[in-house]
Amino acid sequence: MKWTWPEAARRWKGALGKYGYVLLVIAAGALLLMLPSGGRDSPKEETQEETFDLEAFETKLEGTLSRIEGAGETRVVLTLDGGSRRVLARDQDRDGQGGGSSTVVTVGRGSGQQEVVPLQLVAPEFRGALVVCPGGGSASVRLKLIEAVSALTGLGADRISVCAGG
Numbered sequence: 001m002k003w004t005w006p007e008a009a010r011r012w013k014g015a016l017g018k019y020g021y022v023l024l025v026i027a028a029g030a031l032l033l034m035l036p037s038g039g040r041d042s043p044k045e046e047t048q049e050e051t052f053d054l055e056a057f058e059t060k061l062e063g064t065l066s067r068i069e070g071a072g073e074t075r076v077v078l079t080l081d082g083g084s085r086r087v088l089a090r091d092q093d094r095d096g097q098g099g100g101s102s103t104v105v106t107v108g109r110g111s112g113q114q115e116v117v118p119l120q121l122v123a124p125e126f127r128g129a130l131v132v133c134p135g136g137g138s139a140s141v142r143l144k145l146i147e148a149v150s151a152l153t154g155l156g157a158d159r160i161s162v163c164a165g166g
Contacts, residue, residue, distance in 0.1 A: 052123045052124055054078060054080065057078070058076045058077070058078055061076045061078075061149070061152060062074050062075060062076045064148070064152075065131060065133070065145055065148060065149070066133075068135075068141065068144050068145060068148065069141075069144075070135040070138055070140070070141040070144075071133045071134075071135040071136075071141055071144070071145060072133050072134035072135050073133065073134070074131055074132065074133040074145075075131070075132045075133070075165070076129065076130070076131055076132075076149075077129070077130040077132075078126055078128070078129050078153065079126070079127040079128045079129075080124040080125070080126060080127060081124060081125045081126065081127040082124050082125065125154075126153045126154065126155050126159075127159070128155065128159045128160070128161070129149050129153060129155055129159065129160045129161070130160075130161045130163070131145050131149060131160070131161070131162045131163070132162075132163050132164075132165040133145070133162070133164070133165060134164065134165065134166050135164070136162045136163050136164035136165065137164035141162075142162045145160075145162045146160050146162060
């Protein structure tokens with residue numbers, strides 16, 4: 001007894017042979033649609049602006065300066081000249097007579113929301129520094145502290161004060 005394919009199965013087998021590549025492409029496309037998208041539908045990237053934390057910087061500086069030989073436990077007070085600011089992207093149009101206009105570049109985020117395009121965050125500049133430590137009375141320790149604070153803050157020696165304290 002010889003087994004034969006049912007009539008419907010023979011039609012499918014014939015169609016599969018004839019349209020095999022088309023069905024393979026459709027199956028591959030369906031599979032690709034099920035895979036996670038490459039960022040198109042991912043949630044919005046949360047842009048966290050880096051802000052300058054003065055207290056954290058002072059604490060880090062105190063820990064660093066305390067390790068200088070002869071300084072002892074230090075306390076640091078820094079003053080700032082203004083606050084941090086963002087530099088925004090601008091689109092400048094020039095006309096033939098040397099004039100022009102400048103507009104802030106914005107990006108649409110859907111639902112009518114517009115966001116500015118920041119280029120960079122400029123940290124505030126330091127105005128002065130006060131360092132109080134037990135070793136502040138020694139000239140060599142004072143020089144090391146002034147050099148260290150100057151290197152880390154960009155302040156000149158005339159804007160850094162080192163005092164002996166306990």
